[in-house]
Amino acid sequence: MGAMARTPPHPEVSEFGLQQVLEALxxxxxxxxxxxxxxxxTDIPCGGFDIPVSKSTATHHFxxxxxxxxxRQYYVGTSRMNSLRRADMDxxxxxxxDAINGQPVRKT
Amino acid sequence: MGAMARTPPHPEVSEFGLQQVLEALxxxxxxxxxxxxxxxxTDIPCGGFDIPVSKSTATHHFxxxxxxxxxRQYYVGTSRMNSLRRADMDxxxxxxxDAINGQPVRKT
DNA sequence: GTCGAAGTTTGACAGTGATCGTACCTTCGC
DNA sequence: GCGAAGGTACGATCACTGTCAAACTTCGAC
Known part of the structure; x- marks a missing residue:
């Protein structure tokens, strides 16, 4: 058992703050x-990224x-999946x- | 005299870096x-902004x-004018x- | 020339954030 | 149960950055 949150807290779109988003980006x-x-x-588990930092630092970034x-993060077995909240951010x-990721990457 | 730069160095558009721009913003x-x-x-002198910091801190931000x-900065007498490089940034x-300043503020 | 207004420079200080190693916790597979 | 894999939590550094005060410079007005 253990009171660990299977699903950590996620802010709603109405709670997004530009300052916080910029600090993240x-x-x-x-x-x-x-x-x-x-x-x-697609969604990617924490360990599936190509980043030059330790696991504990990666956890911090996520x-x-x-x-x-x-x-958005959710568990699948022992892996924690990560999903981009594109629509919410947009x-x-x-x-x-779009501005930050370079070319708009139209996907219609 | 004095070797003071009347016009400080300004990067060209081709030299803009996303990392640096985000760190500024x-x-x-x-x-x-x-x-x-x-x-x-319009262009505004350093002293013409409504910001809650000292003059020396303001200098740093500019x-x-x-x-x-x-x-872009240029002197007019004893004042240093500040001009937004909108077109260059765009x-x-x-x-x-536009994304950061909220509503696009169309100016056609 | 002298004074004041407008900024800059310098140096110091405090807070924040990225980073890591180690220890710990879950879940899966056997 | 046991072990391993995938992450998390906890401290502890360490560098960077925003902040200010004080001293200095430069230009304009008189």
Whole structure:
């Protein structure tokens, strides 16, 4: 047992803050995580990213991204999956992710 | 005389870096400066902004904004004018300033 | 020339955040 | 149960950055 949260807290779109989102995106490692999620179009477990930091540091980055509203996290067995909250971000800050991820990457 | 630079160095559009721009925009005071420039549509001297910091701190913020390419600075008498490099930013990172300044503020 | 207004420079300080190693906790497979 | 894999929690560094005060510079007005 243990009172561990299977599902950590996620902010709602109405709670997104520009300051917090920018603080999350200003770190190159975190931008890389977002870019990899955006490029793949799939959910990726924490260990599935190509980032040059230790596991504990990675955990920290995922936490920052989740609390800012950029990703959603959920467990699948022993793995923690990460999902980009594209639509939510586009709703809260239209154009921001596109501007940061370079070319708009139209997907209609 | 004095070897003081009447015109400090400004990066060219081709030299703009996303990392540097984000580091500049992550500070609320600097975002406020950019917003005031964008809203006014005019050039504003350093002392003409509504920001809650000392003069020396303000100088620092203007330097960061200039080196990132967000503003252009030039002297007019004893005043240092600040000009938003809107077009340059839009060219380097389309949509970024609009996304950060909230509503696109169409000006056709 | 002298004074004041407008900024800059310098140095110091405090807070924050990225980073890591180690220990710990779950879940899966056997 | 046991072990391993995948992450998390906890401290502890360490560098960077925002902040200010004080001293200095430069230009304009008189």
């Amino acid at each position: 200003v770190d190159p490692v975190r931008r890389s995580i977002v870019a990899q999620l955006d490029a793949s179009g 936490t920052v991204l989740r609390e800012a509203g950029l990703i 709703e809260a800050f239209p154009g921001l992710l | 992550v500070d609320p005071v600097r975002r406020s400066i950019v917003a005031q420039l964008d809203a006014s549509g 330097t960061v904004l200039r080196e990132a390419g967000l503003i 060219e380097a990172f389309p949509g970024l300033l």
